[in-house]
Amino acid sequence: xxxxxxxxxxxxxxxxxxxxxxxxxxxxxxxxxxxxxxxxxxxxxxxxxxxxxxxxxxxxxxxxxxxxxxxxxxxxxxxxxxxxxxxxxxxxxxxxxxxxxxxxxxxxxxxxxxxxxxxxxxxxxxxxxxxxxxxxxxxxxxxxxxxxxxxxxxxxxxxxxxxxxxxxxxxxxxxxxxxxxxxxxxxxxxxxxxxxxxxxxxxxxxxxxxxxxxxxxxxxxxxxxxxxxxxxxxxxxxxxxxxxxxxxxxxxxxxxxxxxxxxxxxxxxxxxxxxxxxxxxxxxxxxxxxxxxxxxxxxxxxxxxxxxxxxxxxxxxxxxxxxxxxxxxxxxxxxxxxxxxxxxxxxxxxxxxxxxxxxxxxxxxxxxxxxxxxxxxxxxxxxxxxxxxx
Amino acid sequence: xxxxxxxxxxxxxxxxxxxxxxxxxxxxxxxxxxxxxxxxxxxxxxxxxxxxxxxxxxxxxxxxxxxxxxxxxxxxxxxx
Numbered sequence: 233x234x235x236x237x238x239x240x241x242x243x244x245x246x247x248x249x250x251x252x253x254x255x256x257x258x259x260x261x262x263x264x265x266x267x268x269x270x271x272x273x274x275x276x277x278x279x280x281x282x283x284x285x286x287x288x289x290x291x292x293x294x295x296x297x298x299x300x301x302x303x304x305x306x307x308x309x310x311x312x313x314x315x316x317x318x319x320x321x322x323x324x325x326x327x328x329x330x331x332x333x334x335x336x337x338x339x340x341x342x343x344x345x346x347x348x349x350x351x352x353x354x355x356x357x358x359x360x361x362x363x364x365x366x367x368x369x370x371x372x373x374x375x376x377x378x379x380x381x382x383x384x385x386x387x388x389x390x391x392x393x394x395x396x397x398x399x400x401x402x403x404x405x406x407x408x409x410x411x412x413x414x415x416x417x418x419x420x421x422x423x424x425x426x427x428x429x430x431x432x433x434x435x436x437x438x439x440x441x442x443x444x445x446x447x448x449x450x451x452x453x454x455x456x457x458x459x460x461x462x463x464x465x466x467x468x469x470x471x472x473x474x475x476x477x478x479x480x481x482x483x484x485x486x487x488x489x490x491x492x493x494x495x496x497x498x499x500x501x502x503x504x505x506x507x508x509x510x511x512x513x514x515x516x517x518x519x520x521x522x523x524x525x526x527x528x529x530x531x532x533x534x535x536x537x538x539x540x541x542x543x544x545x546x547x548x549x550x551x552x553x554x555x556x557x558x559x560x561x562x563x564x565x566x567x568x569x570x571x572x573x574x575x576x577x578x579x580x581x582x583x584x585x586x587x588x589x590x591x592x593x594x595x596x597x598x599x600x601x602x603x604x605x606x607x608x609x610x611x612x613x614x615x616x617x618x619x620x621x622x
Numbered sequence: 623x624x625x626x627x628x629x630x631x632x633x634x635x636x637x638x639x640x641x642x643x644x645x646x647x648x649x650x651x652x653x654x655x656x657x658x659x660x661x662x663x664x665x666x667x668x669x670x671x672x673x674x675x676x677x678x679x680x681x682x683x684x685x686x687x688x689x690x691x692x693x694x695x696x697x698x699x700x701x702x
Contacts, residue, residue: 281702369702393701394631414673415698432701463675465630465696476675476694 241266247339251293264453265293269339271452274298274361276349276377278329280437281367281391281444283315288445289365290333290340294452297333298343298361301325312434349373351495354380363448365389367441371418372498378403378411379495382486387451387460391444396433398440398466401459401478402447404487408460413481413488418498436468518590521577521602523611529577530554536575541589542608546581550620552611560585563592572598579604579611581622623648623689627659633697636667646687652676653683655693668695 243251243265254260254268271294275282278301289297303325305316313325320328326344333342345357349368358364358380366377366388374392381388381404388403390411403410443464450456465474482488521529529536530553540547540555547557558566560580570576576598580586583606590603604611612619627642634640637659644658652674659665673696674681687693 277702279702367702369700371698371700374700391702392699394699397631397699399696399699414696419669419698430701437702463696465694467630474694475678476696477679479680 241270243269247293250337250339254292259455260453264455267452267454268293268449269295271363272296272298272361273448273452274300274358274364275367276300276364276373277367277369278313278315278325279303279309279367279369280312280393280432281441282365283313283329284438284441285365285367285445285448286315286329286333287336288442289448290337292445292449293337293339294449295339296341296343296361298345298357299326299329300345300347300349300357301329302346302348312432312437314438349376351376351497354495355384358384358386361386363387363389363451365391365444365448367391367444374411375418375498376495379486379492382410382412383493383495389444389448389451391437391440393432393436393440395430396436396467396469398436398443398468400440400443400447400464400466401462402451403460405451405458405460407480408458409478409480410484410487412486412492413484414463414478416484433468436466439466439468516587518587518594519602520605522605523614526552526577526604526611527615534575536577537570539570539576539578539589540580540608541578541586542580546622549622550608550612552579552608552619555579560589563589567593567596570598572600575600575602577602577604579607581607582609583607623650625650625655625687625689625691625693627655628692628694629659630695631697631699633668633672633695636664637662638664650687651683652681652685652687652693655687656683656695659695672696673698 251265254265255262273289273294275286275297278286278299286297305320305323305325305328307321309316315332316328326346330342330344333340347353354376364377364381364386366374368374378388387405390403391400447459450458461478463476463478485491538552538555540551540557541560541563543559578586578589583603586607587603590601593601608619609621612621624643624645627644629637629640644655646654656672660668671683675694676685676687676691
C-alpha cells in the first residue's frame with residue numbers, strides 16, 4: 233500500500249513490484265536495481281535525444297537525473313521531443329520534463345540546472361554525476377561535454393542526429409577514445425546545418441536516444457559489451473546499422489597528451505560568434521522591405537517581380553500570391569530569365585537565404601533588389617495570418 | 623584497383639551519393655582516396671583529414687588501401 237521509507241540502498245515494496253521485470257532478469261536482479269537507484273545520471277539537453285533518454289532512465293529507476301536546459305517548449309519541438317506535450321508549450325523544458333518524470337516514476341529525484349553549459353559551470357555541474365548523456369544540439373557544447381568528461385573521468389554517452397542519420401558511442405572510459413580522437417576541432421561555422429535548418433525525422437532521436445539510454449544503463453549495471461571504442465552509424469532511410477572500430481589517438485589534446493586542462497568556449501575561441509556576427513552584419517546590410525510595405529505595393533498594383541528562393545517542398549506548404557519559385561541553388565542558372573530593369577523583391581522562410589540571393593543578384597549587376605525581412609513567416613505574422621507557418 | 627567510398631550525412635549530400643566506386647593507381651593511401659573525393663564536384667566540403675574507417679576500422683591518412691577495400695568517410699554531426 234503506502235511505501236515505507238527506505239535507505240538509499242534498499243528498495244521499497246512498491247519499487248520491488250514496479251521493477252519486477254528488471255528484477256527477474258539475472259543480469260539486473262535486486263543488486264542491479266539498487267545500483268540503478270543509487271546512480272546519478274546527467275542529461276545535457278532535454279530535446280530530441282534527451283526526451284527518450286530521460287523517460288527511459290526514469291522508468292528504469294535511475295535514482296537521480298540531472299537535467300541541463302534553458303529552453304522553453306515550442307510547438308515545433310513536439311514532432312520529436314516526446315517528454316513535452318501540447319499542454320506544456322511555453323513552459324520551461326525543465327519544468328515540463330520534471331512533471332512528466334514525476335508522473336512516470338515518483339521515486340526519481342530530478343535536479344534541474346537551468347543554464348547553458350559553459351566553461352565556467354561545466355566541471356562543477358558534471359562533477360557530482362556518475363555518467364553524462366550528451367543530447368546537445370551544437371558543436372560548442374559537445375566539445376565542452378567531452379573535455380569536461382575527460383578531465384573528470386566520467387563516461388560520456390554520445391548521440392547525435394542529422395536528418396535520417398545518427399551516431400552513437402561511449403567516450404572517455406578507460407582505454408576508449410574520446411570525441412576529440414575522432415574530430416579534433418569543431419568544423420567551421422555554417423558548414424553543418426542544425427535540425428531547424430536541415431530538418432530531422434522525428435523518430436530518429438528516439439532511436440538514437442534510446443541507444444544512448446541502453447548504454448548508460450549497461451554502464452551502471454556493469455553488464456554487456458559497451459559501445460566504448462566503437463562508433464555506431466545509423467541510417468534510418470535504408471535501416472542500416474554499421475559499427476566502426478575506433479582507436480584512441482595518443483596525440484589527442486584531451487585524452488592523449490592531456491594538454492587541455494581547462495575548458496574552452498568555442499564561441500569565443502574559434503571565432504564562431506565573430507563569424508556569425510560578420511555574416512549577420514553582411515546579410516542585414518542588404519536593402520530590405522517589410523511585409524507590410526510589400527502588401528502596400530501589391531495593393532497599389534506596383535510593377536515588380538517577387539522571387540521565392542525556398543525549396544519546392546516549402547513552396548507546397550505556403551506561398552505569397554504572385555511569387556515565382558526559384559530555389560536559391562538554381563538562381564545562378566535563372567539569372568538570364570530575370571529583368572534587371574525591374575524592381576525585384578526576394579523572399580524565403582525567415583530572410584536568411586533571400587539575403588544571400590540579394591547579394592548574388594547585386595554581384596550580378598542587379599541594382600533594384602530588396603530582401604523581404606522576416607520572410608514568409610513575418611508575412612504570416614504581420615500581413616496574412618491565413619498563411620501557414622512552419 | 624578499385625575501392626568503395628562510403629559517404630555519410632552531409633558528405634553524401636555534398637557529393638550527391640552515399641557510395642562511390644573509385645579506380646585508383648596501386649600503392650594508394652587513405653589520403654589519396656580523400657584527395658580524389660575532394661577533387662570531385664561537391665567534394666570541397668570534405669576536410670583534408672576527415673574521420674576515416676577502412677573495412678569498419680579507424681584508419682589514419684597514411685594507411686595503405688588495397689583493391690576491394692571499403693573506405694568510410696564520416697562527418698561530424700551535432701543535432702540533438
